[in-house]
Amino acid sequence: MASPNVVELTEGNWSEYVTSGTLIVADFWAPWCGPCRRLASTIDAVADQFAGKVKVGKLNVDENPNLAVKYDVMTIPRILFFKGSDTPVHTESGVLSPDELSKLINQYA
Secondary structure (H helix, E strand, O other), rough: OOOOOEEHHHOOEEEEEEEEOOOEEEEEOOOOOHHHHHHHHHHHHHHOOOOOEEEEEEOOOOOOOOHHHHHOOOOOHHHEEEEEOOOOOOOEEEEHHHHHHHHHHHHOO
16 A cells, blocks of 8 residues: 555454544455556545545455455445444445545545
């Protein structure tokens, strides 16, 4: 991960993040996914922009299949927004621009 503000989300640390009360922006991705690679710079940019206010993380669906199944992630990239519980408050699919993602974060933060 290019930005030090992007957290690596795993099945091991998942509940610690999603129940924290802070808005969590979780990018469900895989290394072989072309659109996921295009979204990576946007994820890095918003992680830097919202550092200290919002947690931005990436979850590799190949390494964490149970979470992908739990949230019915059938296509990637998929971005799920969590705030204080493990039930998403919003979901987006596909590649978003930094402006689009920033607007959504501001809406839910």
